[in-house]
Amino acid sequence: MGSHIHRWLLAAVAAAFVASGCGKSPITSTRIETAVAPTFGHLVPLQLSRLGLPAVPASDINVIAACHRADFTSGAGDWVCTLDWYGPNGIPLRDTYDLSVGTDGCYTAAVDRGEGHLGGPTNVASDGRILRNLLYTFDGCFDPT
Amino acid sequence: MTLRAITTVTGVECAKLRDQLAPRVVLAVCALGPFAFIAAMRLQNSTPDDTLFGRHVKESGFATPLVVLGFATLWVVPALTAVVAGDMFAAEDRYGTWRALLTRSRSRGEIFAGKVATAFCFSALALAVLAASSLVAGLVGIGSQPLVDLSGMPLAPARAMGRIAAAWASVLPPAFGITAVAVLLSIVTRSSVAGVGLPVVAALAMQLSVYIDGPDAPRRLLVTYGFGAWHGLLTEPPYYRPLVYGTTVSIAYLVVCLAVAHRVIVRRDIDG
Amino acid sequence: MEPALEAVGISKRYAGCDALSGVSLIAKPGELHGLLGPNGAGKTTLLRIVLGLVRRDAGTVRLFGRAVADPLGPLPDGVAGFVETPTFYPYLSGRRNLELLARLDDDRRGQNGSRVLDALRRVALTEAADVRVAAYSAGMRQRLGVAASLLRSPRVLLLDEPTSSLDPAGAQSVRDMVRRLAAEGVAVVLSSHDMSEVEALCEAVTIIDHGSVVYSGTIDGLRQAAPAPVHALHTSDDRAALALAAGRPALRAAAAADDNGLIVSADTGSLDAYVLALAEIGVAVRTLEHRGRSLEALFLHLTSAVRH
Numbered sequence: 001m002g003s004h005i006h007r008w009l010l011a012a013v014a015a016a017f018v019a020s021g022c023g024k025s026p027i028t029s030t031r032i033e034t035a036v037a038p039t040f041g042h043l044v045p046l047q048l049s050r051l052g053l054p055a056v057p058a059s060d061i062n063v064i065a066a067c068h069r070a071d072f073t074s075g076a077g078d079w080v081c082t083l084d085w086y087g088p089n090g091i092p093l094r095d096t097y098d099l100s101v102g103t104d105g106c107y108t109a110a111v112d113r114g115e116g117h118l119g120g121p122t123n124v125a126s127d128g129r130i131l132r133n134l135l136y137t138f139d140g141c142f143d144p145t
Numbered sequence: 146m147t148l149r150a151i152t153t154v155t156g157v158e159c160a161k162l163r164d165q166l167a168p169r170v171v172l173a174v175c176a177l178g179p180f181a182f183i184a185a186m187r188l189q190n191s192t193p194d195d196t197l198f199g200r201h202v203k204e205s206g207f208a209t210p211l212v213v214l215g216f217a218t219l220w221v222v223p224a225l226t227a228v229v230a231g232d233m234f235a236a237e238d239r240y241g242t243w244r245a246l247l248t249r250s251r252s253r254g255e256i257f258a259g260k261v262a263t264a265f266c267f268s269a270l271a272l273a274v275l276a277a278s279s280l281v282a283g284l285v286g287i288g289s290q291p292l293v294d295l296s297g298m299p300l301a302p303a304r305a306m307g308r309i310a311a312a313w314a315s316v317l318p319p320a321f322g323i324t325a326v327a328v329l330l331s332i333v334t335r336s337s338v339a340g341v342g343l344p345v346v347a348a349l350a351m352q353l354s355v356y357i358d359g360p361d362a363p364r365r366l367l368v369t370y371g372f373g374a375w376h377g378l379l380t381e382p383p384y385y386r387p388l389v390y391g392t393t394v395s396i397a398y399l400v401v402c403l404a405v406a407h408r409v410i411v412r413r414d415i416d417g
Numbered sequence: 418m419e420p421a422l423e424a425v426g427i428s429k430r431y432a433g434c435d436a437l438s439g440v441s442l443i444a445k446p447g448e449l450h451g452l453l454g455p456n457g458a459g460k461t462t463l464l465r466i467v468l469g470l471v472r473r474d475a476g477t478v479r480l481f482g483r484a485v486a487d488p489l490g491p492l493p494d495g496v497a498g499f500v501e502t503p504t505f506y507p508y509l510s511g512r513r514n515l516e517l518l519a520r521l522d523d524d525r526r527g528q529n530g531s532r533v534l535d536a537l538r539r540v541a542l543t544e545a546a547d548v549r550v551a552a553y554s555a556g557m558r559q560r561l562g563v564a565a566s567l568l569r570s571p572r573v574l575l576l577d578e579p580t581s582s583l584d585p586a587g588a589q590s591v592r593d594m595v596r597r598l599a600a601e602g603v604a605v606v607l608s609s610h611d612m613s614e615v616e617a618l619c620e621a622v623t624i625i626d627h628g629s630v631v632y633s634g635t636i637d638g639l640r641q642a643a644p645a646p647v648h649a650l651h652t653s654d655d656r657a658a659l660a661l662a663a664g665r666p667a668l669r670a671a672a673a674a675d676d677n678g679l680i681v682s683a684d685t686g687s688l689d690a691y692v693l694a695l696a697e698i699g700v701a702v703r704t705l706e707h708r709g710r711s712l713e714a715l716f717l718h719l720t721s722a723v724r725h
Contacts, residue, residue: 026361035296035380042297042381076358103355103364104373105387106197106295132204134293139197141295141376143384145361157517164509241504245514245565248468248498249521252491411489415470 025075026144027101029067035142036081036099036109037065040135044085047134052126054088061085067099076103080112093117105144110137146254154251154259159266162229168267171228175271179213179279183286197295197376202283207292207305209283210276211379214312217275218372223348224341225271226320230264230327231340234410238335243415253411261328261403268324269317276313280306296381312375315388319371322395323348325402326368332406365390368398419482421446421573421604424467427476429459429628436462437628439476444604444621446572449595451615451622451636452608455720459628460608464500464575468492480573498575498606502582503562507551511542511561514550519568529568536564539594555582563591574598574605580614592618612716626720647708648688651678653701661694671717680708680717 041063045056067081079099087093096112111118123133162168186192186202193199196215201208217225237243246256291299300308323344331340351369364370371391377384422444429437437459444450454460465471467478469489478485480493505514512533519529537543540560545553553561559582566574576595580588595605595618609615615622616636624632624639632639652658655672658679662670667687673680683691692702 024360025358038381039295039297043293046293046297046299103358103361104376106373106376108194132200134297137194137200138297139200139295140297141197141380143377143386145365145386145390153520157520160517161506161509164513240506242506244465244468244470244500245504245518246521247470248492249518249569250491250494250523251521252487253489255491412472414472415465 027076027103027105028074029069029079031105031142031144032067032079032081032099032101032107033065035140036067036097036107037063037083039138039140040065040083040109041085043134043138044087047123048088050125050131050134051123056088060090061087076101079107081109087117103144104141106139106141108137108139111135146252146258150251150255151258151262154256155262155266158233158260158263162263162267167232168229171225171271172274175225175275176278179209179275179282180286182213182279183209183282187286198292201293203287205290205292205305206283206285206287207280207289207300207302207309209287210279210309211292211312213275213279214316214375218316218369219352220345220349222272222316222320222372223323223369224345225275226268226324227327227341227344229267230261230324231331231342231344232337233260233264233328233340234331234406235335235337235340238417239337241417243417247415254407257407257410264324264328265321268320272313272317272320276309280309294381295376295379298381308379311378315375315378315391316372318392318395319368322368322371322398322402325399325406329402329406332410365394368395371395418445420444420479421448421481422467422606423477423479424463425477425479427463427466427478428474429462429466429471430474435628437466437625440623440625440628440630441476441633442606442623443633444573444606446604447599447602448604448621449599449619450604450606451619452606452625453610453612453615453622453716454608454625455610458610458626458720460610460625461500461577462628463625464498464577464606464608467575468496468498468500470500492569495570495572496575497566497569497571497573498577499562499566500575500577502555503558503565505550505558505561505565508549510547510549511553511557511564512537512546514561515565515568518565522569532568536567539567540564541590556584556587559583560587560591563594572603574603575608576605577608578610579607580609624716624719631719646684647680647682649673649678649704649706649708650681651703651705652695653703654699655679657698657700658695661698661700662691665691665694669717678704682717 041058041061044061045058049055063083063085065081065083067079069077069079079101081097081099083095083097085093095118097109098112099107099109101107118135119133121133121136122130125131192202193212196212198208198211198215202212237246247253289302291301292305293299327340327344330343331337334340348369351367352372354364354367371388371394374388374391377387420443422442425441427437427440428435440459440463442452442463452460452463462471466473469492472488480496485493515533515536516529519533537546540563542557542560542564545557550558550561559579563576563579580591583591595607599605607615607619619636621635622632622639623630650658655678659670659672662668662681668681668683668691670679670681681688695702
């Protein structure tokens with residue numbers, strides 16, 4: 001009975017490897033872009049409303065994301081995403097985020113220091129309160145299967 | 146083997162659990178742990194940013210049960226689900242009480258089923274207590290502000306609670322898979338240390354393999370794969386494939402482990 | 418009268434060694450049946466097989482005329498007993514242990530209280546009933562084991578050396594209880610390595626040694642089956658005397674129970690030759706007493722016969 005189970009298990013693992021495409025990761029730039037863009041697009045109006053600033057409808061923001069990584073074309077690890085969007089008053093803006101993407105499809109996006117127009121880790125609200133900047137660093141997940 | 150007989154054995158095993166220290170300590174830790182966590186959060190400036198929703202933990206009480214869930218699935222949930230199951234059968238070897246238990250009117254199959262049912266009930270109870278206590282600790286300690294989900298959308302309290310309940314429920318299949326592994330180890334090794342310790346160590350190792358890049362398919366064969374499926378319940382739109390894969394794999398572990406465990410115990414010579 | 422317990426042709430092999438070969442034991446209702454043998458003879462293995470703890474390799478077990486189909490199945494109603502020292506959950510009280518075991522017999526939760534109390538009373542454990550079993554002495558545990566068996570209202574009772582850990586008063590009360598049970602029609606099988614206890618208590622006996630039956634029948638029959646008179650022998654060098662006897666097939670000798678000389682079983686001619694041979698090797702005979710056919714000596718004779 002023991003050796004039977006051994007062979008079954010080995011066959012199952014081998015089949016799984018073959019079926020998975022043997023090394024090509026499902027974590028692609030498309031999947032990351034499809035996740036990061038809408039998340040960013042929802043966080044912007046949310047942060048604006050928290051700060052007491054005039055609302056910008058989500059449909060006006062129109063985020064387009066372009067993500068790439070230095071050494072490979074897919075897989076978990078460090079990615080860079082460039083987000084092109086329209087801010088308040090329709091101004092086109094570009095922000096760059098450094099992403100750390102895990103094998104489970106979850107990522108942490110941290111704004112690249114060089115930009116500046118999203119602010120720092122905290123923002124000052126219209127009533128003077130200091131609030132965490134939701135856009136400074138945010139998490140998200142996508143389907144990794 | 147009748148349902149009534151199995152219920153009787155389950156009742157007897159639960160009665161034994163009530164008089165043991167370890168299960169009571171575990172449930173107490175589940176009930177009080179989240180409150181200690183929130184108290185610590187309130188005292189310090191930083192937040193557990195390496196866990197999902199950790200950034201939000203001071204902004205919405207609804208983040209607490211999700212942060213606890215994310216942290217607990219690393220090794221705490223396996224420990225909770227193995228602590229009774231891993232001891233359940235090995236204890237009879239340790240005390241030498243198989244010969245007391247098996248010289249009554251219940252068959253070995255009924256005794257096996259009753260013990261397994263008790264182990265699963267305890268696992269579910271421990272998780273339910275931990276989930277409820279995290280939610281209450283969050284609401285009491287932080288408040289019922291809207292929770293921002295993994296797609297940046299704010300969730301109203303009712304929706305947040307529904308998603309939180311679903312997230313914790315989604316963790317039951319892999320938890321039960323680990324319970325079944327603990328039952329098998331308890332029977333085969335006849336050692337409580339192995340029955341409780343090995344599933345925890347194995348689950349931790351499996352969870353740490355998340356950090357190793359590679360194809361997704363072998364990952365799906367791990368019983369802990371389903372522990373990450375809840376992420377898909379908190380995005381907009383939600384995705385369910387990891388949940389389906391994870392649940393299927395967990396059921397496979399459950400069926401195989403319990404079938405082997407049953408066969409071993411029903412055929413064993415009790416020499417001690 | 419139909420036998421209460423019929424174990425016929427029981428064999429069990431463990432890792433290249435025959436623990437039991439074709440052993441049969443038949444006990445009638447109301448009979449006190451001794452299962453006798455030296456340590457390691459296979460008594461406990463036989464009891465384990467009848468109690469469904471260990472699978473038999475061959476043979477059948479019938480209880481009250483019905484064959485027991487599943488060798489590892491639940492114990493049929495009316496059968497109870499224990500092997501080795503009875504074990505319980507040490508973190509529970511004696512009463513709680515019995516209540517939970519009773520629930521496994523028939524689930525009338527909450528209604529087993531009076532049965533448990535009665536069983537505790539019969540083994541004189543009422544005062545210690547609510548003490549945790551971890552604090553019980555070996556004797557208390559043994560009495561609790563008897564109580565656990567009584568809970569099943571047995572008609573066949575299998576007890577493995579039930580008085581071994583008890584003081585004389587406790588042992589006597591177990592013997593009295595066992596006699597009362599037999600008088601009520603219960604078939605009681607008692608295993609022991611102590612022939613004198615079996616002789617005092619039982620009317621039938623099965624003697625096994627090294628996994629085989631060497632005698633099965635009544636105590637009276639055993640007394641008459643002795644093939645040779647038995648003598649108590651004291652010499653100046655008992656060890657040398659035993660060694661010499663080992664080489665003489667017509668003669669059986671073994672050390673007496675309390676290291677007090679030897680028991681020798683032989684006919685007159687062989688005994689004479691042996692005494693002369695002892696003198697030849699320089700061993701002096703100090704006393705030589707005819708002991709008749711005491712069963713203890715018979716037991717030694719029978720069990721050492723198997724080894725030869």
